[in-house]
Ligand SMILES: Nc1nc2c(ncn2[C@@H]2O[C@H](COP(=O)(O)OP(=O)(O)OP(=O)(O)O)[C@@H](O)[C@H]2O)c(=O)[nH]1
């Protein structure tokens with residue numbers, strides 16, 4: 070009974086129902102109705118501009134929805150938010166499972182919030198539809214950050230395709246920026262293609278590594294090192310410190326053999342103990358140095374323009390592909406052509422030409 074009363078007063082406070090309305094019982098229907106009614110796009114936009122986290126979360130849920138009505142609303146909100154976006158620094162963080170990404174983000178996030186910054190943490194994890202979003206479980210590793218008033222942690226959008234997840238993440242970045250977050254951290258496990266997707270949506274790309282394990286053991290593919298603006302050797306503590314220092318020297322030397330980046334930035338190697346909160350300030354200083362260099366030489370803006378072009382072309386490509394393969398006629402004809410190819414009655418090239426000619 071007591072519970073009921075406090076529930077009512079919470080509703081009263083949040084939903085503007087007067088005490089007399091509650092006591093006369095009629096209000097129950099009004100409350101039920103109010104609960105069901107969804108906020109309009111306009112409500113959510115003004116909520117986001119007021120830095121309201123609930124409005125932000127609801128808008129992100131719309132972005133992630135499959136319902137066409139929700140997506141229409143999401144587009145309206147994103148369009149309104151666009152002029153207020155682009156104001157943040159976007160940092161991508163990758164590394165194999167267990168390297169310490171979550172622990173590192175907690176330490177970096179706390180360092181930044183202590184400086185008065187507002188930090189949003191997002192994740193790109195195409196496998197999250199299976200694992201239900203690793204960042205959710207991670208919230209225990211980001212204990213302090215989760216509850217910090219100037220931090221927002223959003224589990225990754227689930228999705229069947231990396232393209233879909235990436236699109237949702239890019240739109241979520243826009244919403245977070247409009248809600249006043251000035252630093253966006255995007256985490257991804259360094260497996261599959263997700264790190265390439267994250268690289269193409271951030272300003273600074275950081276690779277977390279462990280000392281002593283070969284790149285093969287760390288699941289690090291060629292190309293990721295080239296993408297990195299900074300390499301951080303984590304767990305540089307206890308017995309591991311010496312090995313970490315050695316790895317840093319070797320890596321710094323190796324990086325000099327890579328061609329100069331378009332940004333003119335020479336990637337750096339740093340040591341860190343995310344667990345002990347050591348090295349975080351030096352890493353932040355590196356990111357600041359990168360930002361001031363690339364802002365003064367014009368690369369920062371140019372890079373963002375290139376990223377927009379990349380995503381425009383990528384989205385068109387994805388859309389054309391899915392439109393094509395989702396046509397019923399194409400689906401059945403594709404099967405037939407595959408059989409004909411197997412029987413040596415046609416070639417893959419002739420079959421492709423035939424199928425492409427069929428599309429409306
Ligand atoms: N000694 C030491 N342990 C660390 C450090 N950073 C993280 N760890 C430990 O390493 C383990 C994995 O850390 P996480 O932060 O969960 O690693 P992750 O990269 O987020 O892992 P996934 O989410 O599975 O990809 C945990 O037990 C941490 O406590 C560090 O700097 N030093």
Ligand SMILES: [Mg+2]
Nearest residue numbers: 170171203207
């Ligand atoms: Mg993690």
